[in-house]
Amino acid sequence: MTCPTVARPKTPCFLILAHDIEDGERAARLRAEHLDGHLEHVEAHWRRYVTAGPIRKPGAPRIIGSSFLVLASDEAGARALMEGDPYFTCGLYGRVEIYAQTLAIGDYLGGKTWESAEAVRHLAAGG
């Protein structure tokens, strides 16, 4: 299968990994109590997410956190979107990680974003 080269997304993307608090019973209760508000928030802003959803350890049924790939002009914008989500304000998450995410390849993009290895070699080298 030939992999097409596609344009790089114009809007920056941020990966937000939100880890539930250690107290699993309390986390499950908070997820249930604030589900309606959380879904309403995500629906209202659904175009801001590349994708978002719960995460589990493989083979285990319990949700242990959430992963969000958010489109925002900067980190503050990504954080502002998250702060409107009831799951972020109700104490569900004990630890939140945020990273600048390069969307490089995948069927979401419809191909790869690099023309050649030479074009991105300086980035891989830390430049």
Added chain:
Amino acid sequence: MRMILTALALIAASAAGAPAQPETVERSRTVFAVLCEDDPAMTQIRETALDAHLAHVAAHVERYAIAGPLLDETGAMTRSLFLIYAENEAEARAFMARDPYVAGGLYAQMEYRRFVPAAGQWIGGVIWDQPRDR
């Protein structure tokens, strides 16, 4: 094809001035999120194995929903995220092991998580039914 049709439908709806309500879409394939953290002593692998890594990823593009590096506050690549399609964790691990970055020892840590794509542009909506009055 479903995603293309969904995207076209969304563009058409947008052009018609319809509100940007998400569609409810069906779940499809099993997705694993693989979050990889570079070994600080092995970062040269990003450069030395770059050609092989890019060739591998491009050759198996159908296995990735989204993949790419994560940047630290200085803009340096220090992690990678792969959202891959796999039937189970063993298959996901076996596939990832073939990536030259993995085989070369770039990553000190790789966390595998089942990820449910529940909302967003990739799936073209949300996976839960929505009340009509919302």
